Amino acid sequence: MTPAEPAVLILALALDLALGDPRRLPHPVVLIGRLIAFLESSLRKITRHERAAGIGLLLLTVGTSAATVWLALNGLTILGPLAGLLGAAYVSYTCLAARSLHRESALVADALMAGDREAARRNLSHIVGRDTHDLSDADIWRAVVETVAENTADGIVSPLFWLTLGGPVAGIAFKAVSTLDSMVGYKNERYLRLGWASARMDDLLNFLPARLTALLMIMASPLTGLSWRNAARITLRDRRNHPSPNSGHPEAAAAGALGVRLGGTASYGGTPSWKEPIGDPLLPLDGRAYRSMIRLMYATTLLMAAICIAAAWALKGFHVPQL
Template structure:
């Protein structure tokens, strides 16, 4: 079950939607993160050229993640076809993050609903890169909608794209690249050179998925009572208003569908950063906007899964 398989994708999506990522179950991304930490320390000591060390970090991390996944799938397939199938489903499910994205973001929303802004800031800090200590309620809602919109692409649509393109091994390699970007892909003094290769590779592997996510959000909007016309308008107008070449695409489509305005001033490591506004403030950024974003995330996920399954079945015939 190393190659793309429609049954594996269908079961992996179902497993992710039902269970998500149980906290008691060891997750590959956690192990990838530990590997990155060890390799960073080792490579910084051994290689003086930071950019060269960063390139090697990318190759070693991605190669280890892909190779380990390949060995696991091959070894279980030798035991029995059922064991190989179950292993492929489990590996594929760990690459998806729809349920966990909903669960973690809902903790922030619930805390805000209860008037506990301190807990909301704390829970938000686990799922965003910006500083959260001094955010007010409006800024928390904005950060929450932005991260769900962006992670719909990074954490769901992109893994599905790579699952259907290259199978579980390719999807796990994508997760390694994504984890590298989240850990070393920063434009600060420590990681500007060392994380350069990881950040550029993350831009590359997310290029098609980010745009596909935006299109799927626009298609999904009317089924949820949201505005597809405004989603299309804001996507075309604001899709490039972000330092990242990919992030604004899903954010613009989501902002247009919801009728909200994203972007503005945020703080990262104590330094303020202004991102251009995306969307128009037609409706408030509040709990209803968040709930609509979650609904849009789920429908976009199901639509993408359906497209992947149909495409693979057509190729099989």
């Protein structure tokens, strides 16, 4: 793995902000998901030791994903530097989720503001793991703000972090771990032992980026008319008020910047789960809070992008392939 080319990062960010998920093109995450399903089924047949199977699932998924991208990009580079750069940009682009996060969360917000609570619940179920069938308007707004805040770290800052350090191969390895966590990282009877290794690896890979996201949100707050002082205060006070070792950091920064309270009760698979409150209820959770969260997400993305492009430039220098 080598650091990203600045040109690759610029192209990937431009594509993500302009297009979002490439729905009509092959998406590596879809292929990774199919690989995980196949490997899970196969490993369960091979061994009854679920923790060992989980370690194998992690190693095989990440190794296969990274090796496939490495081979594909090296093959494209043989065709020419431009082909290699475009291939690297495409893979990097599929690792990012800013536009898609906005688009999918907007489906929830638009339905709720139109008074269609059932559509809002249905759309919300596509982007959160909690039960959504009986959520109130306030609960829906809370869930959508929480998921945008959390995924600013998981879906934007973390991929940019790993892409900058290790290029598309590191980026796709991170996405493989993230996809594993979303598919097998549940604390239920089926996945508690099988998904343990994947969940812990996801925590490890997001450890630094989650904290960086909180710092970037604090820095981005005044750019979007929000309070950086309150963002910093709530981050320091409430960042550990979350079951996840990482999610509390961006959620606390966002709650402080927006002046809202997150956390509370949510249900997963019919089982209630309590999360300690994050933030103070200075303002209501409503459409205004959601729009502010989206502005904060984009401002955070641009700050991270500037840092990553500058870092890549320093590490490798800006290079445009000869046509």
